[in-house]
Amino acid sequence: MNELIACPHCDLLTRRTPLPPGRKALCPRCGALLYRCRRRGIETALALSCSGLILLLIANLAPLLALQKGGMSQEVILWSGVALFVGRGEWLLALLIFVTLILLPLLRLGALLYVLFPLYYRQQLPYAAQIYRLNYAASPWSMLEIFLLGGLVSVVKLGEMAVIIPGIAAYAFVALILITAWADYALEPHDVWMRLRREVAG
Ligand SMILES: [Zn+2]
Numbered sequence: 001m002n003e004l005i006a007c008p009h010c011d012l013l014t015r016r017t018p019l020p021p022g023r024k025a026l027c028p029r030c031g032a033l034l035y036r037c038r039r040r041g042i043e044t045a046l047a048l049s050c051s052g053l054i055l056l057l058i059a060n061l062a063p064l065l066a067l068q069k070g071g072m073s074q075e076v077i078l079w080s081g082v083a084l085f086v087g088r089g090e091w092l093l094a095l096l097i098f099v100t101l102i103l104l105p106l107l108r109l110g111a112l113l114y115v116l117f118p119l120y121y122r123q124q125l126p127y128a129a130q131i132y133r134l135n136y137a138a139s140p141w142s143m144l145e146i147f148l149l150g151g152l153v154s155v156v157k158l159g160e161m162a163v164i165i166p167g168i169a170a171y172a173f174v175a176l177i178l179i180t181a182w183a184d185y186a187l188e189p190h191d192v193w194m195r196l197r198r199e200v201a202g
Contacts, residue, residue: 048183063167100150111135
């Protein structure tokens with residue numbers, strides 16, 4: 001635990017010391033936040049990731065939206081939306097929606113569960129550290145932007161065809177965005193590193 005940490009604000013080097021849960025360490029020179037020890041961060045992120053997976057399932061299987069045109073109404077689920085664009089020959093759009101709304105959220109939640117679930121039981125699966133590093137590197141490119149990108153493009157494209165009424169899956173996506181942001185906040189990356197390293201050493 002005795003490693004040096006640089007202040008992100010003024011670059012002052014201080015020695016890292018263990019903190020009681022819920023406390024944070026501030027830079028002695030400029031007062032910037034150095035790191036914090038979140039209360040039950042891994043447990044919280046784990047619970048949120050599980051809920052996220054259920055929400056993603058709902059988002060994929062429940063009606064995403066209803067299209068209304070000339071008194072007719074048609075419900076569209078995410079997958080049928082992808083199929084719709086494939087059918088119209090808009091491969092790039094279909095691919096964008098598939099990757100941003102299905103594949104990437106699944107990969108990110110899957111990666112978190114893969115790392116955190118064994119860690120909760122003081123275990124570690126192969127490549128957990130690499131997978132966590134990859135997931136962490138991808139996190140500035142957060143799910144919010146990813147969802148918005150895929151969602152906006154499809155809504156604009158579908159809007160050319162008909163009036164759109166959001167369905168259950170659309171609300172599930174909104175909840176998923178909030179839950180993912182919460183999980184990111186609950187997790188202190190340094191905590192995860194320390195625990196991963198400890199499980200390797202022990
Ligand atoms: Zn400082």
